[in-house]
Amino acid sequence: MKNLNLLLIFIILLSFGSCRSDSETPTEVKVDNTVKTGKLSGKVMSQNGTKPIGGASIFTFDDKYKIYHTISDSDGNFTLEAPVGNQTIHIQTGNGSNFRTEIATTVKNNETVNLNANQTKLNQVAKIAYLKGSYDKIEDIIQNLGYNATLITNADLANINTIAQYDIIFLNCGSRNYSANQSLYPAIDANLAIFVANGGSIYASDWDVSYLVGGTDYTSNCSPAGGFVPDTKLCSTDTGSSGIIPATVNNAGLSTALGFNTLNIDFDLGAWQKITNYDPAYWEVLVKETSSNSPLMIRTNHFTATGIPTTPIGNAPNSTFTTVCITLPGNIQISISVPTITVPYLVALGATVGPCSGPTNSGYIYYTSFHNHATGNIGNAGVILQYVILNL
Known part of the structure; x- marks a missing residue:
């Protein structure tokens, strides 16, 4: 009887199997993971719409936070x-913390959408200050781009609460001698160290290297009193002579932004600050003399110092954006600013918080041995200085 029951169960199971149709046979499900894309084209312009901006990062993300990027x-x-x-x-230019624009648009499948010039203007986020100089007027270049800068004095530099409201400070050549009282210099040097260490950026030209390494109007040796950049990192002496100097752009990003990699720089005054020694691990050379390879334009975001207080600088305390480093295909790294709410998702994909190089909190220091508004024609150097302004 037991064997009969087992036989009946076996027959019933076979009958169920024979009733399954071919249409019910299990098949492998294939999912199309291809992301549909379109294209956006446009022209990045300065805020007043008068100057094209080369070397700007243009990017967006898909719903899985993969970046789509171009320059x-x-x-x-x-x-x-x-x-x-x-x-x-x-x-964005630079790391996006000082100049950036966001555009809401619709991308269409396999179509190119043309963005208009009003959409693609690069907006100023930073608060910018400048000091009056004897030979330079960087403020003219800033204003010609449609951006705003506030005039401050050496007395303002001696007050950390005053300069902490700015993101960028431009130091025109000769401005250090506008301080009638040299007793301000120690406070100025200390405050600039605080400013840069907490994310502020500065640009100095020619004689105003004294704000970096010490001295007054100019520096004549490698260890002048004062300054905030260590003497081991930079030495600049007033030994240059007038004349046309052939120069080479030494940075690929700058060369792309400019559209050229060689130029002539007119040193039309009797003497200028020549960089005689620098730490290549600390400074990046952006422009150099073609014949001697001597640096003419350098930058760093590697400034650190012990005992510097944490001080909120510029718009950073109120910003809803955070700087991150993202690695693109080809192992190319870019520093950009993204909405803070997206940071955890980007970090999960391999991004890191902070810039791709240098301490997380350090701002940039740019220095050019050439002027930004010498006695007249600065030629291609003017385009280089536009890049400096927008990438601080």
């Missing part, structure tokens, strides 16, 4: 491949 050419033109749908397009 504007020397005429400001770009074409960005982006995921289909409603997107926020970011346009």
Whole structure:
């Protein structure tokens, strides 16, 4: 009887199997993971719409936080491949903390959408200050781009509460001698150290290297009193002579932004600050003399010092953006500013918080041995100085 019951169960199971149709046979499900994309084209312009901006980062993210990125050419033109749908397009220079624009647009499948010039203007986020100089007027270049800068004095530099409201400070050549009282210098040096260590950026030209390494109007040796950059990192002496100096752009990003990699710089005054020694691990050379390889334009974001207090600088305390480092295909790293709410998702994909190089909190220091507004024509150096302004 037991064997009969087992036989009946076996027959019933076979009958169930024979009733299954071919259409019910299990098949492998294939999912199309291809992201549909379209293109956006446009021209990055200065805030007043008069100057094209080369070397700007243009990017967006898909719904899985993969980045789509491109760079504007020397005429400001770009074409960005982006995921289909409603997107926020970011346009930034530098790491995006001082100049950036966000555009809401719709990307269409396999189509190119042309963004208009009003959408692609690069906006000023930073608060900018400058000191009056004897030979330079960087403020003219700033204003010609449609951006705003506030005039301050050496007395203001001696007050940390005053300069802490700014993101960028421009030091025109000869401005240090505008201080009638040299007793201000120690406070100025200490405050600039606090400013840069907490994320503020500065630019100095020619004689104003004295703000960095010490001295007054100019420096004549490698260890003048004062300054805040260690003497081991930089020495600049007033030994240059007048004349045309052939120069080479030494940075690929700068060369892309400019559209050229060689130029002549007119040193039309009797003497200028020549960089005689520098730490290559600390400074990046952006422009150099073609014949001697001597630096003419350098920058760093590696400034640190012990005992410097934490001080909120500029717009940083109120910003809803955070600087991150993202690695693109080809192992290319870019520093950009993204909405803070997206940071955890980007970090999960390998991004790191902070810039791709240098301490997280350090701002930039730019120095040019050439002027930004010498007695008249500065030629291609003017375009280089536009880059400096927008990438601090």
